[in-house]
Each structure stands twice: as structure tokens, then as C-alpha cells.
Amino acid sequence: MPAHSHTSHLLALDEARRAWYEELRALAAEHLRPLADKGEPGRVNRPLIAALGELGLLARLFPADGPVRAMDLCLLREALARECTEAETALALQGLGAYPVVQSGTSAQRDRWLPSVAAGRAVPAFALSEEGAGSDAAALELCAERDGSGWRLSGEKRWISNAPEADVCTVFARTGPEERARGITAFLVPADRAGLRGQPLDMLAPHAIGTLVLDGVRVGPGDVLGAPGDGFRVAMRTLDLFRPSVGAFAVGMSRAALAAAVAHAGERRAFGGPLKDLQAVSHQLAEMVTRTEAAALLVYAAAAAYDAGESRIAARSAMAKLYATETAQYVVDTAVQIHGARALQRGHLLEHLYREVRAPRIYEGATEVQRTIIAKELYR
Numbered sequence: 001m002p003a004h005s006h007t008s009h010l011l012a013l014d015e016a017r018r019a020w021y022e023e024l025r026a027l028a029a030e031h032l033r034p035l036a037d038k039g040e041p042g043r044v045n046r047p048l049i050a051a052l053g054e055l056g057l058l059a060r061l062f063p064a065d066g067p068v069r070a071m072d073l074c075l076l077r078e079a080l081a082r083e084c085t086e087a088e089t090a091l092a093l094q095g096l097g098a099y100p101v102v103q104s105g106t107s108a109q110r111d112r113w114l115p116s117v118a119a120g121r122a123v124p125a126f127a128l129s130e131e132g133a134g135s136d137a138a139a140l141e142l143c144a145e146r147d148g149s150g151w152r153l154s155g156e157k158r159w160i161s162n163a164p165e166a167d168v169c170t171v172f173a174r175t176g177p178e179e180r181a182r183g184i185t186a187f188l189v190p191a192d193r194a195g196l197r198g199q200p201l202d203m204l205a206p207h208a209i210g211t212l213v214l215d216g217v218r219v220g221p222g223d224v225l226g227a228p229g230d231g232f233r234v235a236m237r238t239l240d241l242f243r244p245s246v247g248a249f250a251v252g253m254s255r256a257a258l259a260a261a262v263a264h265a266g267e268r269r270a271f272g273g274p275l276k277d278l279q280a281v282s283h284q285l286a287e288m289v290t291r292t293e294a295a296a297l298l299v300y301a302a303a304a305a306y307d308a309g310e311s312r313i314a315a316r317s318a319m320a321k322l323y324a325t326e327t328a329q330y331v332v333d334t335a336v337q338i339h340g341a342r343a344l345q346r347g348h349l350l351e352h353l354y355r356e357v358r359a360p361r362i363y364e365g366a367t368e369v370q371r372t373i374i375a376k377e378l379y380r
Helices: 008-012 015-038 046-054 057-061 070-083 085-104 107-118 231-267 279-307 314-344 349-356 367-378
Strands: 124-127 143-147 150-161 168-174 184-190 196-200 209-219
Touching: 015 046, 015 070, 015 085, 046 057, 046 085, 057 070, 057 085, 057 107, 070 085, 070 231, 070 279, 085 107, 085 124, 085 150, 085 168, 085 184, 085 231, 085 349, 124 150, 150 168, 150 184, 168 209, 168 231, 184 209, 184 231, 231 279, 231 314, 231 349, 279 314, 314 349, 314 367
Parallel strands: 124 168, 143 168
Antiparallel strands: 143 150, 150 209, 168 184, 196 209
16 A cells, blocks of 8 residues: 555544554455445445444444544544445444434433444434525425424425435424524434335435435424424534534545555556656646645644634634545546546446545535635634
């Protein structure tokens, strides 16, 4: 393995974290990759999620002394993405789906769901997006109508990870007449509630993503996460924690693509010598590694700021996600170009990464949304 691929970027980390990072990579390659390969595309891979629990990786998302540190979450996601993007995504979705319960749930809600999520036995979903409310999440229209002491939920959620196979869903619905974010409440809805159904969506990268249709689903006061009308804040608190780690996922993919390109350019001969001796290729490799290192440092800085409790971390998180995801798109695309046609064959690592790398520029706040956040912070 080229020296840069596992040492230089980790100089920003202490020795214990560097060792843990390499341990995570080994676990992903040896134990998780075989389970991912056996999974059915577009479906929840329960054996893989169970293995994440058995190996103690999900427990790192839900430490006993409080929420996960953002730096640990980033290192988990980056290291797993280097070796097995499916394992990375399964772990991240266990966290995204359950963190509204961690941060805003009652003790009864936490006791009911968190142990089984952390063990890999229960699969959660974070159900925010709708057909007309993606980047503009405050525009959601799923309706919660009063019904005695509770509500009935009616409407549809779309592009929901782990849907429709999740065991429990955090559903964000409009409970009040207030406009936009002020009238939204978060509900914890078990999958066996009457009137809840859905179907999978066939996406470019074959993850478990689908729709949820709620047809008068009954929820009570015990199903509310946080307080009525507080749902948008519940959603944003979770996304604030997870946004820098989307950048870490992107950095992991960049590193995997970069390592493949460096190896190929060193071995492949063309025009009388190895590809790496062609300036057109060597300068591309130099650009790829420089952008990847910069992305990693932005991600680590955002995570460190979050863990230190710094105020106004929104811009740091936005810069980390923006730069790391756009960089990953560039690095993977350039690695494909260096490899040529072989990288486009189904089953090639880069063909896989090429499909995987596109979505993170959209979800959890599209690149354009991140730029808006960054610009607003300049004038705050």
C-alpha cells in the first residue's frame, strides 16, 4: 500500500486514533466486506448490521456517557468507507435513524429502542424528506391531525433510507398552523402501526431507500420526540452532528479511489513506461492527493469544533461537507479516467465508487445549501 494512503492524513490525529482507524479498516475488509457482497442490492442487509453490532462498532455510536463524539463518528465512517461503503452506510444509517431518540427521546423511548439498535437487531429510519420538501425540509406537508389526546398522520415520505423495511421511523409531520419550521413535530413510529406502508425505490447506488405512506397512522403523546412543534429542531440537531461525517464518508471514498489510481499508474505501462511517468497523469495524482488531504483536514476541524462545543459550527460543518463531497466526485472521476475502460466494468471498485459518490452531494443538505449556509455565516 502506498505510504501516503495510510499515514500522512492521520498525522492530524493522536496515536490511539491512528491505531483505531487501521483496526477499523481491517475489520471492514475481513469481516464486513464478505457480508456486504452477499447482500441483495436495494435491501436492508440485516446480517451486515448484526455484524456491526457484534463487532462493537454500533456501540461506539451510542456510548454510555452520552452522544458520540463527532471525531469518533468521522473516523468510523472514513475508515469503513475505505474498505466497504455498504458497511459505512449501514452504520451511518443506524446512527442517523436513532439519534433523534438519543438527543430528544424520553427515557422510555431510549430504553425501548437504543439497546436493540446498538446491537444491530433493530433498524431505524429518519423520515424527513418528501416529494416537495428535500433541500427545503421546512416545507414538508405530511399532516398530523388531532385525534383525542393524539394525532393521525397522513401523507408520504420519499427518499427515506432503510424504508420501507425499518423497524421504527422518526417521522416529521406538520401539527400546527404555523408556517414552515415552527409547526413541525417529530414522532417515533414503530413499523407495525396500522396504516403504515411503503415501497423501495431503485436508485443509482443500490442502497435501501424507499417511500413511506402513512394512511391515518395513530400516534399518541408517548410517541412525540421532544415537544410538539419542536420537530424541526429535533431534525437539525441530528443533522448538525452527522453533516461533518458525510464529509468523512466522502474522504474515505476519495482515499480508496486515490490508492487504486496510484497503484494502477505505477504498474500500467503505456508509451514506453509506467503511466506515472507521464506528466498528464502524475499531475492529476498530485491534485487528487492534495484535495483529499485538504478535505480530510476540513472534516477533522469541523468535528473537533463540534466536540469542543464551539458556537456557530454551522459554517465549519457546511464547508467540510461541501468540500469533501465535491472532492470525492472529482477524485473518483479522475481515477476512472486514469484506469480507462476497465474501471467502467460492472464489479470494478471504481465502477462501484462512481455510483456511490454521487448521492452525498445531495443528501443531508445539497452542495448549494451548504454554500448558502457558509455565505450567511459571513454576515452573521
